[in-house]
Amino acid sequence: MASSSHSLASSAFFSTTPARKLPGSDRFPLTKSLLCRKIPGFSSSTVSVPVCCSNYASSDEKFSSGKKIVDSIFVACTSVALSFSLFLADVDSASAFVVTSPRKLQTDELATVRLFQENTPSVVYITNLASRQDMFTLDIFEVPQGSGSGFVWDKNGHIVTNYHVIRGASDLRVTLADQSTYDAKVVGFDQDKDVAVLRIDAPIDKLRPIPIGISADLLVGQKVFAIGNPFGLDHTLTTGVISGLRREINSAATGRPIQDVIQTDAAINPGNSGGPLLDSSGNLIGINTAIYSPSGASSGVGFSIPVDTVSGIVDQLVQFGKVTRPILGIKFAPDQSVEQLGVTGVLVLDAPPNGPAGKAGLLPTKRDSYGRLILGDIITSINGKKVSNGTDLYRILDQCKVGEKVIVEVLRGDQKEKIPVVLEPKPDES
Known part of the structure; x- marks a missing residue:
């Protein structure tokens, strides 16, 4: 089929239809000739386009009118065929300007956006x-x-x-x-x-x-x-x-x-x-x-x-409206000061008498009548948990509850003592 179409498209030939008589004339038959041409854009088929009409003549006005009609049809069909072929020929060049759809997001990207x-x-x-x-x-x-x-x-x-x-x-x-x-x-x-x-x-x-x-x-x-x-x-x-x-x-x-x-x-x-x-x-x-x-x-x-x-x-x-976090009720010295003393623990600087530590009897740091500094108690452990610095003290207290009794081990002079202390809530600071 492809070879026959190709030969048909490459060599123009005329096909003659049976003659028919025109009104008013029985002597001059009209023969239509069609030229088969390959139209651009049609690769596997041929289109028959009317090229000309010949071998007819008449002195009759009706015959002349028929010739004009055939010529008009020929012109119209040729225009349509050429326009259609030009449209198909430009498809490939026009497709180069088509914008492709954006790349889809990956699954993890979609999850993040969501x-x-x-x-x-x-x-x-x-x-x-x-x-x-x-x-x-x-x-x-x-x-x-x-x-x-x-x-x-x-x-x-x-x-x-x-x-x-x-x-x-x-x-x-x-x-x-x-x-x-x-x-x-x-x-x-x-x-x-x-x-x-x-x-x-x-x-x-x-x-x-x-x-x-x-x-x-x-x-x-x-x-x-x-x-x-x-x-x-x-x-x-x-x-x-x-x-x-x-x-x-x-x-x-x-x-x-x-x-x-x-x-x-x-x-x-x-x-x-x-x-x-x-x-x-x-x-x-x-x-x-x-x-x-x-x-x-x-x-x-x-x-x-x-x-x-x-x-x-x-x-x-x-x-x-507040957090009821337990406290010992003391003020202690900076960790660097205790390290200079050569000991490990938390040095009590102040223990107000109305606070938990003051009520339990912990001793603050003070000066004697001669102005000499007398160190207060040094807290070394709470409930058996070692206290090396202020951070350790806070960490242990965070694990306790208000009203809980804890055993505070202190270094008082050269002696170690264990003092029970009932923890109280932190005062309202709002």
Whole structure:
């Protein structure tokens, strides 16, 4: 079939149809001749195009009219065929300008995009305002002195963030993901763990609580995601992995150690503080609280307070407005001073008589009538757990409860003594 078509297209020949008579003339038969030509764009077939009509003549006007009709049909068919062939011939060149569809995202990319879209409505922007007085007009006005991130804890309007984000604020404003802004009230805070709880009066349909996860089963190397508002920008997402567990940092407010901190290489910049750290399922596993960087920008070492610690603190702040953490009721010397004395432990500088340690009989450091320094008790262990410095002391007390009786072993002079002490709650500092 292909060979016959090719020969047919390459050699023009005439096919003659049987003659038919025209009206008014029985003497002159009309013979139609068709020329078979190959049309560009048709590779496997041929198209018969009427080329001319010959061998007819008539003195009759009707015969002349018929010739004109045939000529008109020929011109019309030729125009259509040429137009169609030009259209097909340009298809290949036109296809070069067709834009291909964008490459599809990979599965892990889609999961990250979905996580950001689903959790962004739970993350808020917090503005810390401070009151200032104009030195000329004496008018009081508010100026922003800091900002940070936070997240919605429940449908009651509770917002969780870092304490250092709200420290020193005269007023606080919370901006939700839809850019609506509300005045916030401080429910309570825990300076030792750098956690604070705010509350806003926002419609329930605008509050999207963040899913709460657990931090006890975290593993080094698993993916984490940090959402926040660095540098006052809109919501941003940074990714990384858990690079360390059970780290210990000091609270920026009190210097008290925070244990079991999560270390991550996800970028945590100024403004990310108070924002959530999420696992790959989109569940909260920590609060971004600090970075280790001389320049103040992310250097690949960020720290987050684990959610297991945060949950207990938030529950107490929401219920009581404060954290009932046990204390010994002492002031102790810096660790360097004790090391210079050549001993190991915590040197008691002061033990107020109305505090737990004072009531139990621990002796503070004082001067005698001649101005000589008399060292107080040096705490060496609590409940049999060795105390080498102030960090050890805090770590042990964090594992105790208010009202619990502990056995404090002290070095008094050259003698060791064991003194029972009943722990009391930390005074209200609000």
